[in-house]
């Protein structure tokens with residue numbers, strides 16, 4: 001068979017390629033599109049998306065674990081020690097770390113999440129926020145205040161499975177709140193109860209014998 005005949009057989013009848021192309025176009029035109037028109041349409045991200053890291057600095061004890069474990073060495077922490085006076089007379093002074101600087105360089109971060117996993121005090125959280133591109137790479141180092149601001153974008157943790165054990169922190173907080181409420185209720189009950197001087201028949205009480213009697 002000549003080469004021309006073979007090429008003719010492969011391509012089919014003249015114009016068949018055009019018809020096939022139009023058929024593909026028509027078929028895909030009727031299908032649902034999966035292209036998101038970002039930024040006009042924002043994507044619906046899963047709750048555990050890794051966008052940016054938020055710092056809840058009240059929980060940070062400056063233990064340095066996150067900075068030591070970060071594979072990229074992109075967490076910068078500075079601190080100093082302060083002496084806290086004894087809480088009771090004769091007690092011992094304590095020293096505590098005070099955070100001076102906490103920064104993460106997101107130009108180096110590889111979003112592995114190790115810092116969040118290793119933090120023993122729940123001071124670091126993932127936020128799904130991802131719109132923080134910069135034109136200057138230096139602006140990708142987010143300092144403590146900016147990391148604190150990201151905390152507002154951290155979603156609530158998902159609800160526990162039904163029947164799951166209550167987390168220890170919540171159980172402890174609930175126990176303390178119950179104790180406080182019981183103590184307040186007892187105080188209120190004691191204040192509402194009539195005192196010994198209010199009891200009828202007691203000296204000083206209205207209607208007590210001898211009280212206000214004509215001499």
Ligand code: SF4
Nearest residue numbers: 070109110112113115
């Ligand atoms: S996510 Fe990983 S790379 Fe980024 S700061 Fe945390 S430990 Fe470092």
Ligand code: SF4
Nearest residue numbers: 060061063064066119
């Ligand atoms: S591991 Fe947690 S508590 Fe320790 S320095 Fe890092 S953020 Fe602070």
